[in-house]
Amino acid sequence: MTALQDLIESGVRKGLQQCYGVDAAGQEITLQSTRKEFAGEYTVVTFPLTRLARKKPEEIGQDLGIFLKDELEEVKEFNVIKGFLNLVIEDAYWARFLLQEAGESDFGRSPARDERVVVEFASPNTNKPLHLGHIRNILLGWATSQLLDAAGFDVKTVQIVNDRGIAICKSMLSWQRFGEGATPKSAGVKPDHFVGEHYVMFETRFQEEYRQWQQSEDAQQVLQAKNKKDLPEKEFWKGYKNTYFNNFSDLGAAAKEMLLKWEQGDPETVALWNKMNGWVYEGFDETYERLGVRFDKLYYESQTYLLGKDMVESGLEKGVFYRKEDGSVFVDLTDAKLDEKAILRADGTSLYITQDLGTARLRYDDFGATRMVYTVADEQNYHFQVLFEILKRLGEPYADGLFHLSYGMVDLPTGRMKSREGTVVDADDLMDEVIQEAYQSSLERESTSDLSEEERREIIRKIGMAALKFQIIKVGPQKRMVFDPKESVDLQGQTGPYVQNAFVRTRAVWRKAGSPDLAAASEYTTLEPTERELISQLYAYPTLLRDAAENYDPSLVAMYCYELAKNLHKFWHDVSILNAGSEAATAFRLRLCQSVGNVLESGMGILGIEMPERM
Template sequence: MKALPELLETGVRDALRHLYGPDASEQEITLQSTRKEFEGEFTVVTFPLTRLAKKKPEVIAEEIGARLKETLEEVKDFNVIKGFLNLVIADRYWMDFLLQSGVREGFGHVAGGKDKVVVEFASPNTNKPLHLGHIRNILLGWSTSKLLEATGHDVVRVQIINNRGIAICKSMLAWQRYGNGAVPEKAGVKADHFVGDYYIKFEQHFQEEYKAWQKSDEAAAILEEKNKKDLSPADFWKGYKNTYFNENSDLGRAAKEMLLRWEDGEPETVALWNRMNDWVYEGFDETYERLGVSFDKNYYESETYLLGKDMIDAGLDKGVFYRKEDGSVFVDLTDAKLDQKAILRADGTSLYITQDLGTARLRYDDFGAKRMVYTVGDEQNYHFQVLFEILKRLEEPYADGLFHLSYGMVDLPTGRMKSREGTVVDADDLMDEVIQEAYQSSLERESTSELSDTERREIIQKIGMAALKFQIIKVGPQKRMIFDPKESVDLQGQTGPYVQNAYVRTRAVWRKAGQRDLSQAAGYTQLEPAERELISLLYAYPGLLNDAAANYDPSMVAMYCYELAKNLHKFWHDVSILGADTEAAVAFRLYLCQAVGNVLKSGMGILGIEMPERM
């Protein structure tokens, strides 16, 4: 079948040529989806044609509409709203589309052939378990990778694990001092939570040390000497905390000494570092498995933090960078409306930007991908502007294919989270809570009462994870959001379970239908309004996937699935399926249910959501 946009655009050009002369076909055509409050599926905007036709937009629309209705069998009717020509597509086109393409499994997906894309997401620190913020990162990165895959791209999924630095040393030091040889298995604590508890324990002991020190003569002298703004002691000490850690704290000194020993490769420190990181990796893997995500390659900061220095030397030779008198290296990006950015310290040690330069080159060497997507929170927007600009100036072959998939923070109804104070909502705890909400919601329904306990648990697991994933992914990436576990499982709301329920209905009607002669569907002749709406939505699915992939925005897929589910529920209410007047209508509507179910399963699968057969 010829695609409608192409067919209609050709028809409009022919109409322009017929109505307004041979040169009219060069005019640009504006074709868009018809707004829901008007009849029709496609709209031609005629305002840009007034100079050509020397007529009012409404008159032009009437003339083109009449010509299209006369020459295109696919155009059943039209209506004009000011300068907008709304085209009503013939039932026969929608019916043929459904029976020839719409019911095909895999409809809307492209089977490869496009460029390779590296998608980075997760990228956690090994001093604490994954939390709610990581969940948004992971779900956004994973669904974006699946979206790119569905539209024909060769996708490589990676993460860079931040497994070195002072934060990790804090957990290590706390375990050494306060752990008494404890291990996760004997403590009965998930391994990454076990390590995270010691990060919190370090902070607790540090705060105690800090409060005690503030009463010392040394602290009194510092307060008198440095408090030039006459702040209250409490406000001054709040701002002095980092300085205290670096200059006065016994715990801070011990943690920094441990970091130096690690950098020097001292065997005992490295052995402890390996042991505690292995605990965290074990815990991360369990969480990733529950979330249904995986990676093609892990990069580790301990192996990449020295990368980039060769690129800096090359950049100095090219004049991209310059060296200051103290030996530090900078890049001047003021002409790109950025600033002068340090990329190497005076002592020759790396900064994050140094590492990221090297890691980008390493990924290109590993996979040859000229497109890379970085899923990182919006607090790093400036960092990635700088990184991408530097890579362009270094003339890296992949520099024009870099994209920062920036996203806003996730809050709970109770407010923000703080890692060091132990007020973060761990990813595992949040999954447990949403699944429990799904279980409580299921107690109100009898539809799974005939299933075994195992089957019921599997369904509740799918419903809970759908609630979590959909609630987070449906929000556009750049928006800050509040996640409410109770709201996420509402079967009547804009939720994952609501969409799942639509899919379950499509499966239930097929089970109830039994053996039918579906060949009679070709004899169905007239669509109901609810059927037209569903089929036109199905028709839009491939284009929706392409638009969402181009914008790196899986929320578009989530909202499409919701709209499709909402229209399926309306169709279910308005139209009899198995009790239709003719066998042709029964067969056609069964095919329509099958097509809707296939697309719901496909779209939700892109979001990492499994669809249950029953609810």
């Protein structure tokens, strides 16, 4: 809440005492932004006060409006619309704020606090390149980390790389059998794409093997014996695929044998695993650099999957877990409206929940973080409910600071993406596409014709990446997205380039003004409506950042930047800046442009979006 809002709330409570003899010390005052069709910046909702004042909402609004205008020098005038008291703030207050506070270099950012947060995001598999779903995860996680940094937290970014398991062995086996010794370099393919192509290759060869087997006598016997529901043959075989992979497939048997050899430390298998994962990491690093994200530490599942077993033993001693007759370990979470959950298999091997218990403890040991944010799709909501509940019952010191940044999956207009079938929107291809679209759009404008080709290319890169990032981040995390690549590269409307264009305007007017002396700005006393709107928006920026950080929601920042840009464009259209009619007006408006530009750069920077000086 802003200082002005605090002042108004305090004034309302004092007014209730003065006007009606009501002690409203514990009364919640509903204060909101005034709707655009009415004059004012803040609105006091008087409906909830009728019980205390025993007056009609309109009467309360009139009485409080008169009191606040007399009591607070910041209140210029008021109007009452039914149960809403709209307050107009004095021009002098807004002007003073703009000239004194809004121009500070760290405006909007909270002071540093002695609290560390770990934000996990990305966490890909090493059997395929990053795709559109990863992009949403990465951009959301990175923006959240930067948002928490702006809120004063000491932030560490991490990921856990899923570098083991049957999927990785499928890519390895495909390269071993069908790769003919090719390498990413010899094939001229980006390294992670090269490995991903072999993951798809394995699926293609497996499907061929499966179709051939279905014609065999063994398969027909299976069909007759197992198809008790009399399903159409095609539908039966679709549902039987995993059983075939585990029990009949030559490729399946070879992949499982490779996984077993890896777990046993077979030198040849481990060497192949290191080689192919190394290719993938090289490709990942290139994609991360293009996306503008970095990690303070990487964790690898191959190093963490055995963690957590000591926590299981501790949990058994504390009575948090119990052991079944077959030796498996469970936890009963039914009193928390969750189920009984397996923690350890009967043979003593770990499950994902076991690994996550150990990894949480490891991160606490590494960083001493009291908060941990897991950026993971909403398909894992239940898993994290269970994980967090277990950690609380184990008495872990960070357990109350855990948060699952759950987000909706990204679909294509044609349906869900499937990596093993190659029906994904590749992250690198998507970035290339939006940058190319920005390039085509730039050919229609002459505003950068005086720049070198290298300078133009860099501006175009920033515009294209802004289009992609803003399109993803502006959607609230919990909403499922249908991502249409054609829509994502639209450079008009509610887009990143639209916000960038507003920023460029603020810089252009400064270049045109030369080196202006802004001392006369303090003499400007009567504000235009568009000036008031812009300044009041700037005033809300620090609170907006704190609210967005508290809710782990970067989309709030994206939409704030869009609305600020929209009002800057309106201001640009409605008033003259360099020909304002007085030195004071020009200086004030230049200062306003400067502050709006700085906040746009700050807000978009939190989202990972760079701002060009020219467009």
